Amino acid sequence: MTSDQNSNLSLFFEPRSIAVFGSMREPLGEAITAMRNMRDFGFQGRLYPISRSSAEVLGTRTYPTVDAVNEPIDLALVITPPPTVLPIIEQCGRKRIRAVIIATEGFAETGPDGAGLQRQLVETAHGFGMRLLGPNTLGVLNTAHGLVTDPYPIGKNKPRAGGVSYCAQTGFLTFGVHPIKDLGQPISKICDFGNKCDVNEVDILPYLADDPSTDVICMHLEDIRDGQRFGQVAKEVVARKPVLVLKPGRTEAGAKAASSHTGSLAGDDVIYENALKQAGVIRLRTWREYWDIPKALSLQPLAKGNRVAIITATGGAGVMLTDAAAEAGLIPATFTPATRTHLHTLSPRWGSNPVDVGPQMSLRDNPFAVYSEVVPVVLSDPNVDCLAVVCHFGSPIVKVLTELAPTIAKISKPVTVFGYGIDLADMQESGRNIEALGLPVYLDLETAVKALGVGAAYSQIRARLGVDGR
Amino acid sequence: MTSDQNSNLSLFFEPRSIAVFGSMREPLGEAITAMRNMRDFGFQGRLYPISRSSAEVLGTRTYPTVDAVNEPIDLALVITPPPTVLPIIEQCGRKRIRAVIIATEGFAETGPDGAGLQRQLVETAHGFGMRLLGPNTLGVLNTAHGLVTDPYPIGKNKPRAGGVSYCAQTGFLTFGVHPIKDLGQPISKICDFGNKCDVNEVDILPYLADDPSTDVICMHLEDIRDGQRFGQVAKEVVARKPVLVLKPGRTEAGAKAASSHTGSLAGDDVIYENALKQAGVIRLRTWREYWDIPKALSLQPLAKGNRVAIITATGGAGVMLTDAAAEAGLIPATFTPATRTHLHTLSPRWGSNPVDVGPQMSLRDNPFAVYSEVVPVVLSDPNVDCLAVVCHFGSPIVKVLTELAPTIAKISKPVTVFGYGIDLADMQESGRNIEALGLPVYLDLETAVKALGVGAAYSQIRARLGVDGR
Numbered sequence: 056m057t058s059d060q061n062s063n064l065s066l067f068f069e070p071r072s073i074a075v076f077g078s079m080r081e082p083l084g085e086a087i088t089a090m091r092n093m094r095d096f097g098f099q100g101r102l103y104p105i106s107r108s109s110a111e112v113l114g115t116r117t118y119p120t121v122d123a124v125n126e127p128i129d130l131a132l133v134i135t136p137p138p139t140v141l142p143i144i145e146q147c148g149r150k151r152i153r154a155v156i157i158a159t160e161g162f163a164e165t166g167p168d169g170a171g172l173q174r175q176l177v178e179t180a181h182g183f184g185m186r187l188l189g190p191n192t193l194g195v196l197n198t199a200h201g202l203v204t205d206p207y208p209i210g211k212n213k214p215r216a217g218g219v220s221y222c223a224q225t226g227f228l229t230f231g232v233h234p235i236k237d238l239g240q241p242i243s244k245i246c247d248f249g250n251k252c253d254v255n256e257v258d259i260l261p262y263l264a265d266d267p268s269t270d271v272i273c274m275h276l277e278d279i280r281d282g283q284r285f286g287q288v289a290k291e292v293v294a295r296k297p298v299l300v301l302k303p304g305r306t307e308a309g310a311k312a313a314s315s316h317t318g319s320l321a322g323d324d325v326i327y328e329n330a331l332k333q334a335g336v337i338r339l340r341t342w343r344e345y346w347d348i349p350k351a352l353s354l355q356p357l358a359k360g361n362r363v364a365i366i367t368a369t370g371g372a373g374v375m376l377t378d379a380a381a382e383a384g385l386i387p388a389t390f391t392p393a394t395r396t397h398l399h400t401l402s403p404r405w406g407s408n409p410v411d412v413g414p415q416m417s418l419r420d421n422p423f424a425v426y427s428e429v430v431p432v433v434l435s436d437p438n439v440d441c442l443a444v445v446c447h448f449g450s451p452i453v454k455v456l457t458e459l460a461p462t463i464a465k466i467s468k469p470v471t472v473f474g475y476g477i478d479l480a481d482m483q484e485s486g487r488n489i490e491a492l493g494l495p496v497y498l499d500l501e502t503a504v505k506a507l508g509v510g511a512a513y514s515q516i517r518a519r520l521g522v523d524g525r
Numbered sequence: 526m527t528s529d530q531n532s533n534l535s536l537f538f539e540p541r542s543i544a545v546f547g548s549m550r551e552p553l554g555e556a557i558t559a560m561r562n563m564r565d566f567g568f569q570g571r572l573y574p575i576s577r578s579s580a581e582v583l584g585t586r587t588y589p590t591v592d593a594v595n596e597p598i599d600l601a602l603v604i605t606p607p608p609t610v611l612p613i614i615e616q617c618g619r620k621r622i623r624a625v626i627i628a629t630e631g632f633a634e635t636g637p638d639g640a641g642l643q644r645q646l647v648e649t650a651h652g653f654g655m656r657l658l659g660p661n662t663l664g665v666l667n668t669a670h671g672l673v674t675d676p677y678p679i680g681k682n683k684p685r686a687g688g689v690s691y692c693a694q695t696g697f698l699t700f701g702v703h704p705i706k707d708l709g710q711p712i713s714k715i716c717d718f719g720n721k722c723d724v725n726e727v728d729i730l731p732y733l734a735d736d737p738s739t740d741v742i743c744m745h746l747e748d749i750r751d752g753q754r755f756g757q758v759a760k761e762v763v764a765r766k767p768v769l770v771l772k773p774g775r776t777e778a779g780a781k782a783a784s785s786h787t788g789s790l791a792g793d794d795v796i797y798e799n800a801l802k803q804a805g806v807i808r809l810r811t812w813r814e815y816w817d818i819p820k821a822l823s824l825q826p827l828a829k830g831n832r833v834a835i836i837t838a839t840g841g842a843g844v845m846l847t848d849a850a851a852e853a854g855l856i857p858a859t860f861t862p863a864t865r866t867h868l869h870t871l872s873p874r875w876g877s878n879p880v881d882v883g884p885q886m887s888l889r890d891n892p893f894a895v896y897s898e899v900v901p902v903v904l905s906d907p908n909v910d911c912l913a914v915v916c917h918f919g920s921p922i923v924k925v926l927t928e929l930a931p932t933i934a935k936i937s938k939p940v941t942v943f944g945y946g947i948d949l950a951d952m953q954e955s956g957r958n959i960e961a962l963g964l965p966v967y968l969d970l971e972t973a974v975k976a977l978g979v980g981a982a983y984s985q986i987r988a989r990l991g992v993d994g995r
Contacts, residue, residue, distance in 0.1 A: 225841020
């Protein structure tokens with residue numbers, strides 16, 4: 056990756072100006088929808104809608120061709136029928152546009168004819184020194200710039216700004232079809248590779264490694280085009296930031312489905328497994344892990360080791376979390392004698408791990424205050440590297456955790472919170488409030504400790520690479 | 526299990542009258558809270574609050590002692606301090622009450638003294654021919670009778686009546702701390718074993734097997750008190766209804782935590798694994814599987830085999846589901862030539878499995894109508910045993926599935942639905958509406974096919990036992 060290429064990549068994520076090609080027809084024309092999404096997200100750059108049919112779109116002046124625009128243009132977004140795309144690429148090339156997102160469907164994913172047309176796009180683009188993202192993509196999102204190129208209406212789904220950047224080989228794992236706003240996901244950038252005709256995982260890794268607003272990189276890859284190069288690049292990036300990968304095709308049936316989805320050779324999973332491990336990339340297994348684990352690494356500090364403590368208001372959950380923690384590579388922390396003594400003075404039944412605060416809660420006037428007593432004691436224990444807290448979600452625990460959050464942050468060890476309750480809306484509201492404190496929230500039991508396990512695994516990888524803690 | 530014991534069990538779940546012992550203090554006295562929960566759930570039987578301090582509780586006359594009640598009493602609910610429980614058991618015994626739920630905490634779970642007190646309770650109860658549930662339990666729930674004994678306020682959490690019965694060795698996996706109403710869980714009965722001093726898994730299995738409103742039995746067991754007897758009983762029950770078990774202690778750390786939680790010997794997991802398999806019991810692994818898989822077996826017919834079809838609006842999800850299906854013991858269905866031809870006439874890109882309807886949707890005026898075309902063709906294919914449908918949740922798909930539901934029911938093969946979207950509240954609302962059609966809904970990708978896999982596994986178990994389809 057030369058710095059020139061890297062600056063090309065920044066045109067995709069931080070464009071100051073965008074030419075938009077496609078249907079401006081109300082209400083759901085793809086181009087006008089993308090423009091409306093950007094307006095809703097608060098895009099600060101200039102938009103140049105290219106249209107001969109109307110003088111103005113959403114209050115913005117249109118241009119009959121891109122040549123008619125007198126200012127320089129950083130990025131083009133193309134959502135026009137397949138046969139029109141190549142001529143548009145040529146126009147953009149002449150206008151010295153260096154980055155083009157082709158949202159249009161109907162290329163390599165449809166068969167040999169589409170693949171041929173797609174190859175032409177790439178050859179033409181490279182002749183102009185232009186990079187292409189897609190085709191068959193929802194494009195990109197950048198919370199810091201209010202940028203989003205989705206041709207479907209998603210204006211209400213602007214996530215909060217945060218440190219996780221996602222790249223996926225399907226719109227399904229991007230901003231298009233996940234309630235990233237309602238779930239409070241802390242997002243920096245999202246990219247849908249689409250058919251990955253040009254810009255791919257090897258290009259984007261160094262860009263995200265250099266990006267100051269990205270803490271954690273999470274990718275969905277159905278194939279890896281150049282395994283050796285990916286391994287080299289990933290290894291360098293992993294020394295700086297965690298790289299998590301969801302790679303389907305674990306099973307023979309899945310690999311076959313992947314190959315018919317993106318027309319790519321999914322390859323032998325064992326080879327991928329070893330190559331990813333070799334590069335220090337951590338592999339995720341499920342849809343839920345993909346969405347819910349990266350945020351823990353972004354919001355919380357890194358663990359120094361893999362010894363986990365569990366504080367729970369229900370003994371049954373403590374047992375299940377202990378199982379899940381062991382399966383995630385963690386071991387139960389053995390508290391120091393000082394911690395055991397301290398806990399014992401707070402309640403004669405406390406001292407071992409997990410700490411079941413439930414029985415004490417039913418004796419107190421202010422049941423949730425027990426968390427204020429126990430969390431600092433346990434988290435400060437030198438034998439504890441990370442902590443999972445289990446609690447009933449509702450306003451009382453939000454209040455307690457709001458008071459505790461500065462203490463937790465000061466101790467500087469990773470904490471996750473698993474919440475339960477009987478009122479779903481109330482639980483989700485509490486979850487958002489707690490996560491806004493910087494504490495990653497889980498409404499799924501096993502994922503709460505799996506996230507700690509992935510954090511501990513990344514610490515071990517850094518140690519192996521001889522890199523100090525973040 | 527004699528029929529006499531079985532009728533004792535029915536006193537716990539179908540009591541016509543209940544004596545309630547415990548604090549009647551407003552607002553949160555445990556006994557008055559339990560009574561209020563029952564009023565909110567619509568309990569039809571008679572309640573006899575036992576209290577000397579007030580003449581009336583929630584409009585119901587109180588009695589100073591249980592002897593003062595002149596009518597027969599089926600069940601006693603005891604939520605009083607530990608030292609008072611034994612004398613109450615004796616009073617209940619003299620009143621010929623044959624079933625007592627001891628909600629009170631502070632027995633075997635607190636150590637040797639508590640364990641001794643607990644043994645006394647059992648000996649006394651058995652002397653009267655009385656069965657005990659608990660102590661340290663939230664008790665029971667029965668949707669058909671409006672029965673719920675929880676001493677914490679959960680009046681708003683009454684689930685809809687359905688065919689799944691749950692029993693757990695922790696309140697955490699019962700009605701107390703899960704939004705079973707908001708999630709639309711179809712519930713028949715729920716039981717919290719608590720410390721399991723008397724009534725246990727071996728007692729309850731035959732009762733639920735005989736219960737006409739229970740289709741599926743799902744249990745959380747931290748230990749199994751009499752493995753051999755459990756195996757015999759479970760095997761008989763499995764021939765009639767599926768029995769699913771979440772058994773923590775899979776890891777050494779988890780087993781140790783279980784033993785300190787319930788004071789029981791968790792034992793070697795391999796032995797449990799084999800014993801459960803031998804009995805035809807299907808083992809669940811996670812919190813989410815426990816809550817989300819049984820409903821699919823209750824709402825849908827049994828599959829005749831393990832060949833799964835996938836219809837998806839996003840190719841990326843199709844690949845991930847194929848992986849998850851293979852890991853759940855399913856194999857991708859190969860459509861018959863007739864089906865392939867039929868699909869091909871609907872769209873030239875259709876014919877193989879998974880069927881990606883996404884590209885067709887973007888060409889249609891009514892995108893969601895493609896499901897009406899494709900679902901019946903695929904589900905009717907003789908090579909297809911079960912089907913997972915992936916769709917964007919919102920009112921359009923609810924409308925289509927409402928129209929399709931009778932056709933799906935007629936074809937009589939199991940279907941699950943995985944839904945995605947960008948508006949969480951909207952997705953949950955759509956999910957409830959679709960599940961009300963009898964189609965089990967998942968907002969978690971892998972669980973949607975794992976549920977089909979568990980159904981197929983139960984079919985295979987029935988075949989092995991020589992039992993016909995349900």
